[in-house]
Amino acid sequence: MKFNRQSEISLVENDLPYVKNYQLHHINLRLLSNQLNVLNAIHESLVHFELPAENQNAPQIKFAIRVVESTAIPTADLLHNLKLVSFDENQKYYSGGKGLLYTISPGSFMVTCDLHSQTAVGILNSEYADFPGLVFHQVFYPILAEMLKQLHLFNIHTAAVCHNDTGIIFPAHAKSGKSTITINMLNAGFGFLSDDICFVKKNSSKLELLGFPEPIRIWDETIRFFPELAALQKLRGCSHLKKSFRAEQVFPNSICLQASPEFLILPQIIDSPSSQLQPISKTTALVELVPQSLMVANKNIVKHHLGILTQLVDTCNCFRLKAGRDMEKIPQLIKDIL
DSSP: OOOHHHHHHOOOSSSOOOEEEEEEEEEEEEEEHHHHHHHHHHHHHGGGGOOOTTOOOOOOOEEEEEOOOOOGGGGGGGTTTTTEEOOOOEEEEEEEEETTEEEEEETTEEEEEEETEEEEEEEEEEGGGGGGGHHHIIIIHHHHHHHHHHHOOOOEEEEEETTTTTTEEEEOOTTTHHHHHHHHHHHHOEEEEEESSEEEEEETTTEEEEEEOOOOOOOOOHTTOOGGGGGGSOOOOOSSSEEEEEEEEEEEEBBEEEEEEEEEEEEESSSSOOOOOEEHHHHHHHHHHHHHHTTTHHHHHHHHHHHHHHHHHHSEEEEEEESSSSSSGGHHHHHHTT
């Protein structure tokens, strides 16, 4: 299996009718697909970065997704010539050498990425095309993140808010309470950078924290804590799926796209009536941050990403937030240390 650069780029340019253009923190991105619902699923997370239709700036990144029948999805036995470089429970990442990277979930999708030309081409089983979460978080974002690293934009798995220009990040695993904490922070007047993904870029000797304000996704039990989100309970859907809302629709003027990273707070839910904010060492912060954000899919870029994460920890005041049952008081705890 080989990636034919010229034929695939030609496909990207000429063979897919639906196109959207974005500028993600000064990086021009073009998305293409043969199905509009696929682009719409990704657009939900990129809406704040959309360029007008008449903008014809040359894209630095091209990403095409073709929806096909399931029989057209490669299976794992076709990948014996590729080197497995990283994997998680949902998909595997392979290197084809010479700047080629693949992410595969056999039977569901496959994305081929040429890191030299910054072009990615994905094929997606039509049975999964109507699942926005899968399209964005599994098919699109993991490879996009690898291409952005080539342009010195490094991702972090974190929620983030800001107070004036001060950036506060909450890196955490799922079920750590970070979305509940984020909503409480927005209720207290903090700005919203992200609920799940942020980017860090080195500007001269300093770091910039760059927002990615995609919809906030929460469970039904979280919705019940916030009267302003009561309308979400009326949305139809499966009880085992999260419901989403846009921060700016509930908290007007809350969107923030850039801040100076100054506080790194690791949240942890505890069974206690009151929350606590405790200083931690930078070593502890780095040890817990790295597994959240550093994926070893492209070994040539790992040391640069690790260097950025190390500088981020060195830049920030580091704390552990033990979140008790009084989460509505957490914003004041944090204001007290600003």
